[in-house]
Amino acid sequence: MALHERLQDVFRDVFNNPGLVVDGTTTSADIPEWDSLQHVTLLFRIEDEFGVEFLGDEAASLGNVGELESLLTQKGCG
Amino acid sequence: MASSAFDDALGALLSSGDDHRRAGDLDRALEAYTKAADLTEVPTGAVCVRLARVSADAGRVDEARDWALRTVDAGDDFASWDAAARAFAPIGLAAGATKRTVRVAILGSYTTTYVTRLLQLVAARRGVRVECYESAYDQFRQEMLDPSSGLHAFAPQLIVFAVDARAVVLPEWSDQPEADIEAEVAGWRNLWARADDLGASVIQHNFVVAPEAALAHLDAQLAGSRYHMLTQLNARIAAELPANSHVVDCERLASTFGKNRWLDPLWWDRAKLAVSLPATPVLVRHTAAVIAGQLGLARKCLVIDLDNTLWGGVIGEDGVDGLKLGGDASGDAFLVFQDHLLALKRRGVILAACSKNDDHVAREPFERHPEMRVRLSDFAAFVANWRSKVDNIVEIATDLSIGLDALAYVDDNPVERQEVRRFLPDVDVIPLPAQPSSYTRALADYAWFETGTVTAEDAQRTAHYQARAEVNRLERSAASIDDFYRELQMAGSLRPFDDTDLARIAQLVGKTNQFNLTARRHDLRALQAMITDDRYVHVSLRLRDRYADHGLVGVVIAKQDGEVLDIDTWLMSCRVIGRTAEQAMLGALARAGTERGCTTLRGTYVPTGKNALVKDLYPTLGFTLEAANDAGNGATTTWRRAIDDDARAGSPYIDLEVGAGRGAA
Structure with a gap:
């Protein structure tokens, strides 16, 4: 499965929204349930799914899904 | 089924269910997930969560609740528990299934949001509705001492001090370790006294000693090292906690789990989580078990299968001399298991035997095998016949005059376990692994025998229940009620x-x-x-x-x-x-x-x-x-x-x- 689909599946599962569609511009403002706690859950699930660990400032500076995808690509995922 | 073929089958059913749910075809999603649930003896957490969610979508509240709660039985998987807790929160426990409601304040030295949410889920699985109050981050001392705090207004019945070693004031090195420890203990005594003023009992998480020490081995001998002082502090807390308050031995839980995974500095830095997310279900399960014990909801009786559970082999076929019991690698595991059962009995857990055998055959090993540790007199009830385990377990509960929800059942046979789960959902079924050497650990990991106290009466409890069982048998055999x-x-x-x-x-x-x-x-x-x-x-x-x-x-x-x-x-x-x-x-x-x-x-x-x-x-x-x-x-x-x-x-x-x-x- 392509990186984007895998990532989208994580979002769908975390937010319990099977029809959720995310793209490069999606931010926490677009998903009402994406609060600071769900951000922690999301981070945990993404690292678990892709077997990576974000460095301290990487996790903090993620602005949108596009940045997340390019970071995962940099780390050799997908 | 080979593991990869099994994974494929499970994965295919889950994605098929996901596709149906996305398309709005809830019935077919439910069907696919139910098939996935039937693939394993205990449905996996991921399957339970999906069934909970699609049931909720379909407006089937009772099923949604049931599946969310069953997620807890599938193992300690954080992602599943977290999702199940979210599915469960808006539904809550059914009035008829609520054994107790208890007001619990979680006072933490770290981000306790996950602890709180998961505690409500796992307590609900035991029939306990937990109304929670969470202190503001690391404000537990202030809230305890300030009579105008939200904590005081909440009027908790139980206070959980969900604290980590960062909350301990002990220095990295002390020239006066005894005085420093005394001062720290005094601080905790003061908090416990304030809890008592509030009319609340205390559940105290003890301190996980971090693996990082300046000198990993010598520090264990140096009274002034923080490592040494924290170990002493845990012992003092266990000894001095007031009556009707209890420790959750986090130090032991973390050691068993693996401290490097329990304490994950990355998640402390990111979100002030002192307990890693993968470890949180373990912490919460044991905290809930201690709470249940304090509420008197511990399981009272363990029903034990005999063949290949209490001893190796089948007595009806192998005979007393053919049993694996002591003597070699394959027999020693059963002796260790028997010793563990006796240790449970010593703490007040009633033992009952339940076997598909002729009664006199099932008794033979107890009468003749020289290695047997458990004696017939250790059982409050002994039932051996050819009826179903379900019927016999009901008879045991009747004879002992205790509810099915006071029973746990241990058996090596997955078919018998399934039958009991299906027909007696109130009974806790403890699965045993294929390897007898791992039996004892599997049983020890079962947390729900935890009880508030052990008294002299507990050690004598078996005799009391044996008498009860005699009375009930007399009732069945008497010619008339007169x-x-x-x-x-x-x-x-x-x-x-x-x-x-x-x-x-x-x-x-x-x-x-x-x-x-x-x-x-x-x-x-x-x-x-x-x-x-x-x-x-x-x-x-x-x-x-x-x-x-x-x-x-x-x-x-x-x-x-x-x-x-x-x-x-x-x-x-x-x-x-x-x-x-x-x-x-x-x-x-x-x-x-x-x-x-x-x-x-x-x-x-x-x-x-x-x-x-x-x-x-x-x-x-x-x-x-x-x-x-x-x-x-x-x-x-x-x-x-x-x-x-x-x-x-x-x-x-x-x-x-x-x-x-x-x-x-």
Whole structure:
């Protein structure tokens, strides 16, 4: 499965929204349930799914899904 | 099925279900997920969560709740628990399934949001509704000490100190370790005293000692090292915690789990999580087990299969000499398992045997095998026959007069386990791994035997339950009910309350649910007032039989209203229900009434949802209906009966000494 689909599946599962569609511009403002706690859950699930660990400032500076995808690509995922 | 083929099958069903759910075809999603659930003995967490979610989508609230709670049984997977807790939160526990409601304050030195949310889920799985209050981040000391804090307004019954070693003031190195430890202990004692002021018991998480030490080995010997001091502090906390408060031994949990994974500095830096997310279900499960123990909801009895569980091999085929039991690698594991069972028994867990065998064959190893550690006398009940395990487990519960929800069941056979899970969902089924060497650890990981205290009485509990089982067997074998009552050789006393009995009476008034006509929960102070008030008749019943002395088991309180004696409270312990003791108590009331010049007894039945057992007590005892008043929970009914010879006669089967005194006659 392509990186984007895998990532989208994580979002769908975390937010319990099977029809959720995310793209490069999606931010926490677009998903009402994406609060600071769900951000922690999301981070945990993404690292678990892709077997990576974000460095301290990487996790903090993620602005949108596009940045997340390019970071995962940099780390050799997908 | 090979593991990869199995993973493929499971994955295919889950994605097919996901696709159907996305397309809005909930029935087919449900169907695919249900098939996935049937692939494994216990459905995986991921499957349970999906079933909970799609059931919620379909408006099937009961199924959604059930699947969310079953997620807990699937193992300690954080992602599943977190998702299940979110699915469960808006639904909550069904009123009928709620055994207790308890107000719990979680006072943390770290981000406790996950702990709180998961605790509500896993407690609900045990029938406990937890109403939670969370202190602001690392504000637990301030909130304890400030009477205007939200904590004080919440009025908790339980306070969980969810703290980590960062909350401990001990320095990295001390030149006066004893004084420093003393100061730290004093700080905690002070917090426990404030908890007591609030009327709350304490659940204290002890401190996980971080693996990072300057000198990993010498630090264990240096009294001034923080490592050494924290270890001492944990011991002091365990020793000095006040009565009715309990430690959750996080240090041991973390060691077992792996401290490097329990303490993950990355997640502390990111979100001030002192316990890693993968470790949180373990912490929460054990915290809930300690809470359940404190509430008296621990499992009381372990039902044990025999063949290939208590010993290696099948006694009916291998014979006593062919069993694997001690002596070599394949037999030693069963001895270790037996020793663990005896350790549980020593702490008050009742053991019962349940085997598909001829009875005399199943007893042979106990009588003849020299290595057996567990003896026949260690079992409160021993059932071996060819009926189903389900029938036999129900019989064991009946014989011991305990609910199915007080039982846990351990068996090596997955088919038997499945049958029990399906037909007796209230029984906890403890699965054993294929490897007997791992049996003991699997049983030790089961947390729900945890109890509040271990007393001398606990070690003797088996004898008490053996007596109960004898009585129930006698009932089945007696030629008639009259014979049964006579053969019990019951004797007892009916006496007015006195000061020495009052604590026990208050305990019964506070907790008796089934045989309790009005469930009015008078406290000790109110009962004391009744003793000195001439208008009240108060009688306690003590009962013994040929098997056991049951002690004080019945309480009745009535108030004189002119010529009417009005029964305010009437209850009996479930141990002695169905033995004509109620007639004996009616007799005491009627005689006391006559002495006071009363002509009529009046009784009230207030339905509580738990006392249906005594719904028809008054008509059975010759009362006639006076009025019914439905206040929502079913009709509260009042009843009248003339005081006559028949009422005064009491029970012909109980040999009574009747105490003198103002209350009873």
